[in-house]
Amino acid sequence: MTKKLFIKTYGCQMNVYDSKRMADVLKPHGYTLSETPDEANLVVLNTCHIREKAAEKVYSEIGRLRQIKDAKAEGGEDMYIAVAGCVAQAEGPEMMRRAPAIDLVLGPQTYHRLPDMLKSAEEQRRSGRRSSRVLDTEFPVETKFDHLPQDSDYEGPAAFLTVQEGCDKFCTFCVVPYTRGAEYSRPVQDIIDEAKLLIQKGVLEITLLGQNVNAYHGDLENGKTASLGELIKRLADLDGLERIRYTTSHPRDMDAELIAAHRDIPECMPYLHLPVQSGSDKILDAMNRKHTAERYFEIIDELRTGRPDIALSSDFIVGFPGETDEDFEATMELVRRVNYAQAYSFKYSPRPGTPASVLETQVEEHVKSERLTALQALLGEQQIAFNKTSVGKTMDVLLERIGKEEGQLVGRSPYLQAVHVDVTNTVQDHSTDNIASNMMNKLAKVEIVEAGPRSLKGVLAEQ
Ligand code: 5AD
Numbered sequence: 001m002t003k004k005l006f007i008k009t010y011g012c013q014m015n016v017y018d019s020k021r022m023a024d025v026l027k028p029h030g031y032t033l034s035e036t037p038d039e040a041n042l043v044v045l046n047t048c049h050i051r052e053k054a055a056e057k058v059y060s061e062i063g064r065l066r067q068i069k070d071a072k073a074e075g076g077e078d079m080y081i082a083v084a085g086c087v088a089q090a091e092g093p094e095m096m097r098r099a100p101a102i103d104l105v106l107g108p109q110t111y112h113r114l115p116d117m118l119k120s121a122e123e124q125r126r127s128g129r130r131s132s133r134v135l136d137t138e139f140p141v142e143t144k145f146d147h148l149p150q151d152s153d154y155e156g157p158a159a160f161l162t163v164q165e166g167c168d169k170f171c172t173f174c175v176v177p178y179t180r181g182a183e184y185s186r187p188v189q190d191i192i193d194e195a196k197l198l199i200q201k202g203v204l205e206i207t208l209l210g211q212n213v214n215a216y217h218g219d220l221e222n223g224k225t226a227s228l229g230e231l232i233k234r235l236a237d238l239d240g241l242e243r244i245r246y247t248t249s250h251p252r253d254m255d256a257e258l259i260a261a262h263r264d265i266p267e268c269m270p271y272l273h274l275p276v277q278s279g280s281d282k283i284l285d286a287m288n289r290k291h292t293a294e295r296y297f298e299i300i301d302e303l304r305t306g307r308p309d310i311a312l313s314s315d316f317i318v319g320f321p322g323e324t325d326e327d328f329e330a331t332m333e334l335v336r337r338v339n340y341a342q343a344y345s346f347k348y349s350p351r352p353g354t355p356a357s358v359l360e361t362q363v364e365e366h367v368k369s370e371r372l373t374a375l376q377a378l379l380g381e382q383q384i385a386f387n388k389t390s391v392g393k394t395m396d397v398l399l400e401r402i403g404k405e406e407g408q409l410v411g412r413s414p415y416l417q418a419v420h421v422d423v424t425n426t427v428q429d430h431s432t433d434n435i436a437s438n439m440m441n442k443l444a445k446v447e448i449v450e451a452g453p454r455s456l457k458g459v460l461a462e463q
């Protein structure tokens, strides 16, 4: 019997990858994906704990789901609710107490256990127990990557591939070392095998994922380990793989081999998300970032020497405890000096259990808001300016989906900009649909004709 699975994903790309893998492990058990929770037999909330209100959002979603679950129960139909991901890891037992509608709780390391956990919950329900509650801690700990199905339903030309998980850096604001655990790198051969599978399915671009992806040090057959730069080199050698990206990196782990990969390997895209968080050395130290602003500038200079067109992105936190106007100005100065293509910025949010959350020098909310507004205005200007430099250029765009307008396809530039491509200019016989479907999932040469704050517009160039 086929059953329906609905997965709602919060947070980072690693959760997107994990959600896909959860669908993979459930597929042999008869589950197919549904677009809404209404007809689902199993709903998975894959949660994120990085900033405030994440847990609250999950509780209100569960409130909505409970109504669907109760209505189904009245009609004699079963529905199970699973909470997965980082909130589950951090607050699992507490969540079960607070929200009785939850059936299953599983952290990011145990999603391959979903079928067993589900079976156990079903047995409990069938035996007439009032609740059917299963926690992943009831199952043995093992490496989830060793338990993935060999097949997956990939769609589109771009895919994520998790190569590394966890973090040992312990930035004082961050929950990741507690929710995702210690750093772990998958062996090189496993990654190559998964990449080959993706390429067979038509994938042209792979984004390597890890909380600290450039700390990657995966085992090789000869007993040595490979760095991320080495891994990228090996992946670039695979026939059919056109583009390689990776995220998220830490300045401390930006080694010479990786910087050289940007210079020497054409498949390594000219785009780097390298969070700096702050431009003040005092704050960087209090954050336990283990680098200075000057070291960050050096890395950027080295990258730009090898690959002058590299587009840079970062994360910023404003209002970290103890941040003065002067510290904040140092962040603004860093942004002016680096000149970003795009960036994410956040108000500091005290996370329970992290060292910074108990500091007495918390910054007032209105100050955080003012600083965020100023920073985002500057970053926004830089993003538009960067996009404008694209106008008139011809670049390779990986066409990933059909656009809203007729004869329009949407893809990504090498610099990760979204590009809306009008394909009608090349059509003589008005069969735009044909052209569009022929171009989909491919790399096309596109001339950029217009730049907006968040995306570009282009037309097909001579191929
Ligand atoms: N408050 C605000 N932002 C945070 N981030 C991580 N933890 C916090 C926090 N407690 C941001 C950092 C990180 C990004 C993923 O989320 O900028 O790089």
Ligand code: SF4
Binding pocket: 167, 168, 169, 170, 171, 174, 175, 176, 177, 211, 212, 250
């Ligand atoms: Fe969190 Fe810092 Fe690790 Fe990034 S490097 S995951 S911010 S602790």
